[in-house]
Amino acid sequence: MAAKLFVIPFLCLATSIHCQQVPCMFVFGDSLFDNGNNNNLNTRAKVNYPPYGIDFPGGITTGRFSNGKNAPDFLGSFSSNILFRIDIVLITEFLGFDEFIPPFATANDTKILKGVNYVSGSAGILDDTGRAQGDRITMKKQLVNHGSTISEIARKIGNASLAEEQLKMCLYITNMGNNDYLNNYLVPQYYRSSTLYTPQQYAALLIHQYSQQLTVSIFILI
DSSP: OOEEEEOOOOOSOTTOSSOOOSSOEEEEESTTTOBSTTTTSSBSOOOOSTTTTTTSGGGOOOSBSSSSOOHHHHHHBOOTTOOEEETTEEESSOOOBSSOOOBTTTOOGGGGGGEEEOOOTTOOSSTTTTGGGBOOOOHHHHHHHHHHHHHHHHHHHTOHHHHHHHHHTSEEEEEEOSHHIIIIITOTTTOOHHHHOOHHHHHHHHHHHHHHHHHHHHHHHO
């Protein structure tokens, strides 16, 4: 089960050229969306070495679990009249950001005003997920990090109400749940979850936990 949330409030016409359609984008999830947050963690789930990144601009290794850009990169970059598919979500225009959304590990200064990527490879909905791989930033911790970003944005803008209005117009994207199976339930030599829950019970547990996490993140913005 890989749960995904896409909320896209378009702020400019689809035919507009180089128009940034949302003020900022925040990304949560696992290795599919990671863009470098695991680079300095003590974990086997890191990819800041060749051949990863060989097709990324400049041919550099960034920590993306890909030979090039990942889904949030494509979503954030401008390109007109292109049909982009993420599972069942079809997007006919990208969002017009002039730079990639930075990872939380290195995001600083005013760059956070356009968004932050909190994602961590091997992370999951459950805190225990990915433990056998080493350090990772769980969904719970990613939300804590987002809370600190919100506080910093409010400080930079200098007005909590203005910051709140901006955040309500931002795009939030999350991809989480793969590792709760691949690096938890389906690896009984490291985790007890498959002995504690039937597949149906485990799915229900993940749905409940994930729903609570998303509810908390929405509450932060209200």
